[in-house]
Amino acid sequence: MVPLSYYLVLSGILFACGVVGFLIKRNIITIFMSIELMLNGVNLSFVAFAARWQQLSGQVFVFFVMVVAAAEAAVGLAIIIALFRTRETLNIDQVNLLKL
Amino acid sequence: MFHLILFSVFGAICVAGAVNLLLQSHPINSALSLVVVMGSLAVEFLLLGAEFVAAIQVIVYAGAVMVLFVFVIMLLNAGVEERTSGSRVAWLLGIPAVLAGMVIVCWALLTHSNAGSAAIGALRGDPAAIAQLLFHQFLLPFEVTSILVLIAIMGAVVLAARSQTVERSKREG
Numbered sequence: 303m304v305p306l307s308y309y310l311v312l313s314g315i316l317f318a319c320g321v322v323g324f325l326i327k328r329n330i331i332t333i334f335m336s337i338e339l340m341l342n343g344v345n346l347s348f349v350a351f352a353a354r355w356q357q358l359s360g361q362v363f364v365f366f367v368m369v370v371a372a373a374e375a376a377v378g379l380a381i382i383i384a385l386f387r388t389r390e391t392l393n394i395d396q397v398n399l400l401k402l
Numbered sequence: 403m404f405h406l407i408l409f410s411v412f413g414a415i416c417v418a419g420a421v422n423l424l425l426q427s428h429p430i431n432s433a434l435s436l437v438v439v440m441g442s443l444a445v446e447f448l449l450l451g452a453e454f455v456a457a458i459q460v461i462v463y464a465g466a467v468m469v470l471f472v473f474v475i476m477l478l479n480a481g482v483e484e485r486t487s488g489s490r491v492a493w494l495l496g497i498p499a500v501l502a503g504m505v506i507v508c509w510a511l512l513t514h515s516n517a518g519s520a521a522i523g524a525l526r527g528d529p530a531a532i533a534q535l536l537f538h539q540f541l542l543p544f545e546v547t548s549i550l551v552l553i554a555i556m557g558a559v560v561l562a563a564r565s566q567t568v569e570r571s572k573r574e575g
Binding site: 303304305306308309310311312314315316317318320321323327328329331332335336338339345346349350353356359362365366368370372374375376377379380381382384386387393 | 405406409413416417420421423424429432433436439440443446447449450451452454455458459462463466467470471474475477478480483484492493496497500501503504507508511512518519520521525527531532535536539540543547550551553554555557558559560561562564
């Protein structure tokens with residue numbers, strides 16, 4: 303028996319790591335990976351609550367989150383490729399056309 | 403007890419992978435530590451009885467999505483991340499705010515939560531049970547996600563295809 307709060311704390315730590323990576327990383331691919339890390343943290347809390355309340359809907363919701371994440375990864379990486387073609391950099395500090 | 407030991411070991415691997423993702427400066431190392439995070443998360447899912455979710459976590463996330471990431475990293479020949487000063491506000495305000503929020507949430511969960519506990523094998527999320535739910539109660543969302551995936555495929559092809567107008571303008575300009 304593991305208390306549910308342990309799972310939620312692990313999920314929170316993963317989410318916080320994702321947010322920190324999103325803030326401090328300068329490489330657009332690594333930022334994208336931080337987003338995936340946040341989604342994984344949320345998935346863990348979905349599954350933990352599903353086990354706690356004996357509801358399989360939580361696991362079905364994780365399935366939907368994974369589908370959306372896969373679609374997002376495909377489109378996002380295509381955008382990164384298009385970005386690299388036009389600007390020839392992966393550093394987000396150099397992608398500042400809309401900046402004042 | 404056994405459950406707690408497995409949870410702690412794979413939770414520690416998970417957090418170590420996530421921290422390593424932040425510390426590495428080369429994207430390929432970050433991608434490989436993300437694979438470690440996803441693999442150990444699959445074990446955590448198995449401990450919670452989510453067999454189907456653990457399987458698709460390995461197949462879709464650690465398999466397909468990460469292959470896509472590694473492929474793009476190699477395609478674009480991404481090198482070591484350049485250290486720029488970045489956004490100073492993110493360092494000075496964002497990181498302490500995230501850490502403070504995380505500590506408060508963890509403290510509240512660990513001391514004031516009576517959310518109960520999750521026993522091993524209490525709920526079995528085997529493919530048959532998931533499919534029963536997915537194709538009856540969640541049929542409409544399931545069909546909508548199929549349209550989403552179709553649109554994502556078309557969007558990825560359109561975005562990643564070499565645009566002819568850009569080529570022409572490069573040749574002329």
